[in-house]
Amino acid sequence: DQQVKQNSPSLSVQEGRISILNCDYTNSMFDYFLWYKKYPAEGPTFLISISSIKDKNEDGRFTVFLNKSAKHLSLHIVPSQPGDSAVYFCAASGGSQGNLIFGKGTKLSVKP
Amino acid sequence: DSGVTQTPKHLITATGQRVTLRCSPRSGDLSVYWYQQSLDQGLQFLIQYYNGEERAKGNILERFSAQQFPDLHSELNLSSLELGDSALYFCASRLAGGTGEQFFGPGTRLTVL
Numbered sequence: 001d002q003q004v005k006q007n008s009p010s011l012s013v014q015e016g017r018i019s020i021l022n023c024d025y026t027n028s029m030f031d032y033f034l035w036y037k038k039y040p041a042e043g044p045t046f047l048i049s050i051s052s053i054k055d056k057n058e059d060g061r062f063t064v065f066l067n068k069s070a071k072h073l074s075l076h077i078v079p080s081q082p083g084d085s086a087v088y089f090c091a092a093s094g095g096s097q098g099n100l101i102f103g104k105g106t107k108l109s110v111k112p
Numbered sequence: 113d114s115g116v117t118q119t120p121k122h123l124i125t126a127t128g129q130r131v132t133l134r135c136s137p138r139s140g141d142l143s144v145y146w147y148q149q150s151l152d153q154g155l156q157f158l159i160q161y162y163n164g165e166e167r168a169k170g171n172i173l174e175r176f177s178a179q180q181f182p183d184l185h186s187e188l189n190l191s192s193l194e195l196g197d198s199a200l201y202f203c204a205s206r207l208a209g210g211t212g213e214q215f216f217g218p219g220t221r222l223t224v225l
Contacts, residue, residue, distance in 0.1 A: 004154075032212035043114065043202055043216035044155070051211065089154060093212035097168040099145060100214060102154040 003027050004092050006103035013110050019077040021106050023090030026071065030094040030101075035064060035075045038087045038105070047088075048075070080110045115139065116217035118203050124223045130191040133220045137184055137205030143167070144186040145214060146178055149200040161186055193224045 005024045013019045025033075031052050036044035050057040050064045050073065057064050063076045077084055087107050091100040115138035125131055137144050146158040148171075157170035161180035172178075175193075180186040190197060200221050204214035 034213055036216075041218075043116070043118075043204075043218045045114070046213045046215065049211045049213055091155075097160050097162070098143070098206055098212055098214070099157045099160055099168050099170060100147075100155075100212070101157065102147075104154040 002103075004090055004101050004103040006090055006106050008106050009104070010107040010109070013080045013108065015082055015110055015112050016079045019075075019080045019084065019108055019110065021075040021077075021088050021090070021108065023073050023075075023103055024071060025073070025092055027092070027094060028068070028071065030092040032093040033064070033066060033073050034091045034093065034100065035062075036089045036091060036102075037084075038089060044089060077108075080108075082110050082112050084108060085110045114215040114217065116203060116205050116215050118201075118217035118220050120220060121218065122221050122223075124225065125193060126225055127193055127195060129193050129224075130189065131193065131222065133188040133190070133201050133203075133222075135186045135188070135203030135217055137186070137203075138215055141205035141207060141215075142184065143206040143208075144180055144184070145204045145206065146172075146186070146188050147202045147204065147216075149202065149219075150196075151199075155202065158188070190222070195224050198222055198224045 034049040035047040087105045090103040142163045147155040158172040160168040
């Protein structure tokens with residue numbers, strides 16, 4: 001049973017517009033949520049995280065929103081740039097040892 | 113560059129064989145995590161080591177084992193390989209405390225023929 005789900009396998013957005021990537025989770029005991037970006041033939045790169053006690057965290061063009069009642073988080077990228085084209089993974093951390101549970105990813109394409 | 117190194121980058125081998133994947137964590141990080149990414153799958157946690165000791169196990173097969181050495185580098189050993197073991201294997205290390213972020217190496221692509 002998937003504890004972290006990304007229901008959209010792909011998303012296409014025009015350059016300069018907002019990209020919204022969504023993620024749902026089932027386990028209310030997760031204490032951190034993270035977003036990673038992955039280019040082909042590279043390892044995942046950490047983007048931004050949010051604690052379960054917060055509802056928003058912002059870092060430059062990237063903002064993550066957490067809705068605990070809905071068990072839902074989203075990553076907003078504004079403005080989107082062609083270099084943002086990559087696979088984005090949502091992950092949750094909740095075990096005492098900090099292992100991450102990943103969604104299957106959403107492939108974002110930003111068109112010039 | 114995350115500071116995490118993995119070797120080799122690519123590995124091609126035959127069914128039934130045994131391979132060893134190597135990982136060096138970022139300087140100062142004591143925890144090493146191993147993940148597997150199969151086709152169309154997200155990253156699946158395999159196993160974690162902290163300062164030489166196994167701390168957590170995920171979906172790791174009995175044919176797979178790992179260890180972390182005194183210099184903190186880690187090795188993932190995969191034996192009796194099957195076609196389905198073909199995947200990307202990532203190693204990550206983690207800052208003590210922090211907000212959960214792990215820093216990933218470039219991965220090893222294993223192909224079992």
